[in-house]
Amino acid sequence: MPLVPDSPDPRFVLTRDNIRIATYEFGDPSGQPVVLVHGFASAGLLNWHHSGWTRVLSRAGFRVIAIDQRGHGASSKPHTPEAYTMPLLVDDLLDVLDTFLLDETLFVGYSLGARVGWQACLDLPHRITRAVLGGIPDGDPLTRFRVDQAREFLETGNVPTDKLTAAYVKMASGIRGNDLAALISLVEGMRGGAQPDPANPPQQPVLFATGTEDAILEKSRALASAAPRGTFYEIPGRNHFNAPTSKDLRAAALEFLQPAH
8 A cells, every 4th residue: 555645637727817726636526625725835735635634534525625826736836926915825716616616615724725714714705614724823924034045045055044934945945846936936925915813804614723832822722712703723742834744633624624414
């Protein structure tokens, strides 16, 4: 038995600004749809398929659609910051929903994917009925990211002196297929845009989930408290980077997503 499950070939959705978004479909085509959106520097298969999410959700009868966000995986990777804004990322999601003829869907997102999910819940309240948002704080988590040092690393190989920037550059560079120039442009392009605001939370049922070892734990808990139909799950023994692989998180998400009997 292979250690990594077989992966389907991507099907591409062409967005309104001519970006190709890779999508991967699993499960029962007639099942209730759930869209999975990964975090920064990850990808649809890496975040959700190789970690067991697609298997668990498919066995539960869902129609599962994972996507590679722009700048990631097999999707287009523009190098201009202007190509990466929250409205564009939400529009990408909307174009996927329209292409798959999904009038309503469940949503699961982690980190960057959760931030997109928060905004999509606000902008598309009749399309997203219920959401799981993992590893999401309020505010802009990458304001400390030194774009200048990251770009210098690209040009010269000099490791950033800023510890946060160095950690993200190392993480992003270590994943096969990543385009570091595109990811740096994403960070730069999303700065100053829409951020999760406790004063304007989603109205849908939302499960917020963050690891016990994640520095954003309390901020994520605060977002859950602000959401009128929000609940919070603390992922035992996990930090920001390894939380998506947690069996406990998968079980909590599955229970939350299951339709009422």
